[in-house]
Amino acid sequence: MNNFIFENKTKVYFGKGCVGEYLPKIAAVHGDKVLFAYGGGSIKKNGVYEEVIAALEKAGKTIIEFPGIMENPTYKKVLEGTKLVKEKQVDWILAVGGGSVMDCSKAISMAAVSEKDVWDEYWAKKGVVDFEPMPLGVIVTASGTGSECNGGAVITNEEVMIKTDRDYPKCNPEFALMDPTYTYTVPTKQMVAGSFDILSHVMETYFSEPDEDNVSDDISEALMRGVITSLRAALVNPEDYTARSNLMWLSTMAENRIIKLGKKCDFECHQMEHQISAYTNCSHGCGLAVLHPVYYRHICQAGAKKFTRFAENVWKIPRNGRTDEEMAEAGVEALADFIREIGLPTTLREVGVEKKEDLKEIADSCYLVDGSYKKMTHEEILEIFLECF
Ligand code: NZQ
């Protein structure tokens, strides 16, 4: 394994009823004024809004609502929230939603106390967060991103058409309340997209060096099998508590830094998806589903031994005399079959790319990462995009 330092400051309260039981106590030890940040209104239809308000009122808090955080949150929305925090002299932030609400709230927690333009200083480039952001807690309503237990925040700057992810440990929420029953109302399409996002996070970690025996790869295989099994069960019965709780914790486990320890990680597919999303505003998990099989067909021979292990240990494909190269391909095809089985899109047209001619500009805007079995060039990314079109 490569050397590492591990830290994760988020305290997790997991399980049915955790919000009503713990939020009043947690709120009691925080300041008077809380910014209650949420999305487009799903929490007003499923009872979560009332439960959160009741818990905050029980603790005697002054609630300042910040609704309307959109999917793929924009820097403009971050600035709007920051203005409200400053005007109302908010003490702490409670984000209630999926990755978009949590990410936007993390950026607000930084902008609330920083004198700098946070896009320029912390998203356009990797900055140094040498201050304490405003305290932030989260209540997760959709599984997928794992934002609840990391410092990651993905923000879209519409003016420059760039969607950038940064992970600052100081932005880890102080606490995360995770009630799996809150995810029962997530629309099927979003549940499937979020689950694929989990799978992608694990794969992007697993398919990178080192490849000798290591804890991370063993855990990753269990997580990938878990996503496949739990998603299939949740598709049959959306109110399957076991499946929903597994998906929720799988989501956290994939992105709480644990499986990344000692690994290089290859998040190139995420970089490609973020730029597709910056241009089309597509759902993150849907964009990933289109790109992954094609990207892996490009790189699997460079990491044939690992893709063989993936085929054998995740998809249970028997050897039957096949070479590593053939097994590697079979593993990627099993992934492609699964994507079709769960009904995710398979072309960029389906996620909103209208013209082939647009793909060059998008490909050129993608960030090239180190850590892949085969480092991409912008020309190869364009090739992949064209194959996906
Ligand atoms: O906005 P509302 O009305 O709440 O509806 C949301 C939204 O329309 C809905 N939803 C959420 N919980 C629900 C629900 N609907 C009914 N019942 C519920 N309980 O789901 C829709 C999607 O929500 P969103 O938060 O956008 O989805 P997700 O959690 O997939 O987050 C996606 C964002 O996170 C970023 C993505 O790029 C994207 O911007 N990511 C963040 C990461 C991180 N911070 O570590 C890592 C990821 O790789 C990812 O890039």
Ligand code: ZN
């Ligand atoms: Zn993701």
